[in-house]
Amino acid sequence: MRSGNQLPKKKKKVKYYTSSACCQLYFRLEGEMAARLLLRSSIRAATTCRAAPVPILTRGMAAGGIPTDEEQATGLEKIVMKAAQQGADPYSMLKPKEYAGSKADPHLVPSITTKRIVGCVCEEDNTAVVWFWLHQGEAQRCPSCGSHYKLVPHELPH
Amino acid sequence: MAHQAHAYHMVDPSPWPLTGAIAALLLTSGTAVWFHFHSLTLLTMGNILLLLTMYQWWRDIIREGTFQGHHTPPVQKGLRYGMILFITSEVFFFLGFFWAFYHSSLAPTPELGGCWPPTGIITLDPFEVPLLNTAVLLASGVTVTWAHHSIMEGERKQAIQSLTLTILLGFYFTFLQGMEYYEAPFTIADGVYGSTFFVATGFHGLHVIIGSTFLAVCLLRQVQYHFTSEHHFGFEAAAWYWHFVDVVWLFLYVSIYWWGS
Numbered sequence: 505m506r507s508g509n510q511l512p513k514k515k516k517k518v519k520y521y522t523s524s525a526c527c528q529l530y531f532r533l534e535g536e537m538a539a540r541l542l543l544r545s546s547i548r549a550a551t552t553c554r555a556a557p558v559p560i561l562t563r564g565m566a567a568g569g570i571p572t573d574e575e576q577a578t579g580l581e582k583i584v585m586k587a588a589q590q591g592a593d594p595y596s597m598l599k600p601k602e603y604a605g606s607k608a609d610p611h612l613v614p615s616i617t618t619k620r621i622v623g624c625v626c627e628e629d630n631t632a633v634v635w636f637w638l639h640q641g642e643a644q645r646c647p648s649c650g651s652h653y654k655l656v657p658h659e660l661p662h
Numbered sequence: 663m664a665h666q667a668h669a670y671h672m673v674d675p676s677p678w679p680l681t682g683a684i685a686a687l688l689l690t691s692g693t694a695v696w697f698h699f700h701s702l703t704l705l706t707m708g709n710i711l712l713l714l715t716m717y718q719w720w721r722d723i724i725r726e727g728t729f730q731g732h733h734t735p736p737v738q739k740g741l742r743y744g745m746i747l748f749i750t751s752e753v754f755f756f757l758g759f760f761w762a763f764y765h766s767s768l769a770p771t772p773e774l775g776g777c778w779p780p781t782g783i784i785t786l787d788p789f790e791v792p793l794l795n796t797a798v799l800l801a802s803g804v805t806v807t808w809a810h811h812s813i814m815e816g817e818r819k820q821a822i823q824s825l826t827l828t829i830l831l832g833f834y835f836t837f838l839q840g841m842e843y844y845e846a847p848f849t850i851a852d853g854v855y856g857s858t859f860f861v862a863t864g865f866h867g868l869h870v871i872i873g874s875t876f877l878a879v880c881l882l883r884q885v886q887y888h889f890t891s892e893h894h895f896g897f898e899a900a901a902w903y904w905h906f907v908d909v910v911w912l913f914l915y916v917s918i919y920w921w922g923s
Contacts, residue, residue, distance in 0.1 A: 578730065660665075
């Protein structure tokens with residue numbers, strides 16, 4: 505059954521407005537041809553960037569007047585943001601990655617020095633955590649459950 | 663820059679907790695001295711020190727977060743928890759006064775005439791100024807939400823307008839309540855009715871003033887470009903506090919003004 509004129513659902517209204525506002529600026533500055541190209545690519549970017557982790561550079565100050573984190577974040581907040589955009593977690597904010605713990609797929613433990621303390625919860629819900637120092641070099645095994653752990657060097661962003 | 667391997671904020675040493683504690687001492691002792699010896703010196707000193715402490719402490723937090731970038735995601739999460747816990751503690755504060763009100767009004771004693779409102783008390787008509795006050799606060803809840811969405815969507819002009827409107831509505835509420843207090847046919851000394859009414863609504867009014875001040879600071883910061891469309895927790899905290907103040911009013915209105923009349 506036809507339901508008449510149905511507008512396509514615009515999920516992220518924000519990005520749509522911002523990119524078209526940007527485009528209006530460009531129309532005046534760079535001429536129609538370049539502007540049409542930009543409009544096409546920004547629409548593509550606006551519709552595809554929902555999936556991508558890297559946000560398109562919304563010109564916050566040029567568009568609505570409120571800056572974005574991309575423009576204004578500073579210090580450690582900016583370092584964390586930039587690293588997250590690259591998929592990195594230098595400050596261990598997220599849960600450690602999951603590994604099998606076998607000899608072929610040991611738990612990789614990032615460290616800024618040559619050793620780091622590891623706490624192994626051998627089985628889920630165990631209340632006694634097995635603590636031990638993990639040293640640089642060959643993988644070590646948990647003294648209780650035998651899972652393999654390997655220290656990997658890790659650089660702090662400067 | 664040799665520094666931490668974690669994303670938390672280890673705050674630099676600061677004198678403001680000490681000045682705050684001294685202010686608390688001066689305020690408490692000053693109040694006692696005022697009651698017994700009629701001198702306002704200690705109390706005034708305490709108030710000045712309190713205002714200086716609040717101004718400088720919060721100014722330092724803004725410097726650390728907005729200008730130095732110390733408010734990483736885990737730090738912001740901690741600030742959120744902190745604000746939620748604080749508001750929860752305030753909820754319990756008001757719960758006490760509602761307890762006092764219901765204790766007195768559900769089983770009115772013979773001294774009151776065995777009825778509620780007590781004999782001789784002329785209550786305020788809940789459908790006059792109190793109803794207007796309810797509308798004013800509900801509207802301010804809408805405008806503060808409008809302001810939040812404006813910030814998230816990068817609309818500077820609208821954010822400033824809606825935030826200003828919210829603050830004006832807050833002032834309007836305070837003005838109307840002030841008028842009501844002046845014109846009320848009963849005082850705080852009029853038995854348990856007066857006590858419960860003015861202590862509960864009085865503390866609420868104080869919280870409206872605090873909330874309006876918090877929002878005004880947010881307006882100043884918004885004008886000076888502190889907030890980004892993703893990171894504006896100071897504003898969110900003010901908005902949460904404002905909604906809390908609104909909800910407390912709704913309970914006050916229904917319990918004391920309407921049911922209690």
